[in-house]
Amino acid sequence: MQRTMQGRVVLVSGASGGIGTAIAAAFAARGASLMLTGRSQDRLDEVAEELRQRFDVVAETVCADLADPAAPARVIAALRAAYNRLDVLVNNAGIALPGALCRTSVEQWDLQMAVNARAPLLLSSLALELLQQSDDAVIVNIGSVVAHKGYAGQGAYTASKHALLGLTRVLAKELQQLGVRVHLVSPGGVATPMISEMRPDIDASELMQPEDVAEAVIFVALARGNALVDEIELRRRSSEPWK
Numbered sequence: 001m002q003r004t005m006q007g008r009v010v011l012v013s014g015a016s017g018g019i020g021t022a023i024a025a026a027f028a029a030r031g032a033s034l035m036l037t038g039r040s041q042d043r044l045d046e047v048a049e050e051l052r053q054r055f056d057v058v059a060e061t062v063c064a065d066l067a068d069p070a071a072p073a074r075v076i077a078a079l080r081a082a083y084n085r086l087d088v089l090v091n092n093a094g095i096a097l098p099g100a101l102c103r104t105s106v107e108q109w110d111l112q113m114a115v116n117a118r119a120p121l122l123l124s125s126l127a128l129e130l131l132q133q134s135d136d137a138v139i140v141n142i143g144s145v146v147a148h149k150g151y152a153g154q155g156a157y158t159a160s161k162h163a164l165l166g167l168t169r170v171l172a173k174e175l176q177q178l179g180v181r182v183h184l185v186s187p188g189g190v191a192t193p194m195i196s197e198m199r200p201d202i203d204a205s206e207l208m209q210p211e212d213v214a215e216a217v218i219f220v221a222l223a224r225g226n227a228l229v230d231e232i233e234l235r236r237r238s239s240e241p242w243k
């Protein structure tokens with residue numbers, strides 16, 4: 001595989017598991033230097049060590065709970081200390097709590113909004129100065145098919161992904177003139193711990209793999225030429241097309 005990201009720095013939130021680990025591995029495979037963040041320092045250490053061994057890359061970690069509004073500043077401070085550079089920010093960390101919308105507690109609502117929508121905004125805002133110094137700066141937000149539909153039993157999660165879609169649309173317009181591309185990658189069911197909790201009804205053999213999402217992230221991050229891609233929506237192959 002070509003090391004097309006050699007010399008570039010990528011920050012991945014939620015890199016301690018699931019889709020985020022696959023995204024980090026896909027960038028490492030292309031030679032990128034990494035800053036990995038998540039809540040579990042042990043898992044971050046394991047992922048970083050595995051990527052160093054497999055791909056001979058630099059991988060740093062910073063443990064942060066993105067439900068805390070002060071955490072994004074600590075993440076960006078760690079990034080500055082390690083690299084003082086950023087080319088790609090992947091806002092992947094997310095949390096999904098199942099439940100009927102009208103039975104959602106204030107705590108559940110606030111937590112999902114904080115991690116799934118506020119943290120991407122704060123990380124993007126705080127990373128902007130570094131991103132503007134890159135000659136090809138990209139923000140990739142990991143949305144969901146729930147950002148486009150109403151899903152019963154996933155109310156607050158659905159609302160938080162709608163919020164992420166809205167802020168992605170605005171950021172893409174506001175940052176275009178600053179030379180920063182902003183994209184949304186919106187998957188359906190992917191084989192991670194999150195889906196087994198939210199959709200135990202889906203046959204596990206039909207789920208996408210985290211690597212499928214990671215390849216879509218790589219596609220938008222590496223886009224060149226005059227093609228503009230706003231969003232990539234990925235759904236299970238067994239889904240009804242165009243629905």
Ligand SMILES: NC(=O)c1ccc[n+]([C@@H]2O[C@H](COP(=O)([O-])OP(=O)(O)OC[C@H]3O[C@@H](n4cnc5c(N)ncnc54)[C@H](OP(=O)(O)O)[C@@H]3O)[C@@H](O)[C@H]2O)c1
Nearest residue numbers: 014016017018019038039040065066093094189190192194
């Ligand atoms: N799986 C799916 O079917 C699916 C479908 C559409 C969209 N997505 C989206 O894809 C993204 C990744 O989901 P996943 O399926 O990989 O889920 P996952 O396996 O549950 O992983 C979630 C990641 O987010 C991190 N995270 C959760 N809460 C956090 C917090 N408060 N602060 C910092 N990090 C936090 C976790 O870190 P720790 O483990 O260290 O706490 C973990 O690394 C999410 O945005 C999700 O909404 C998933």
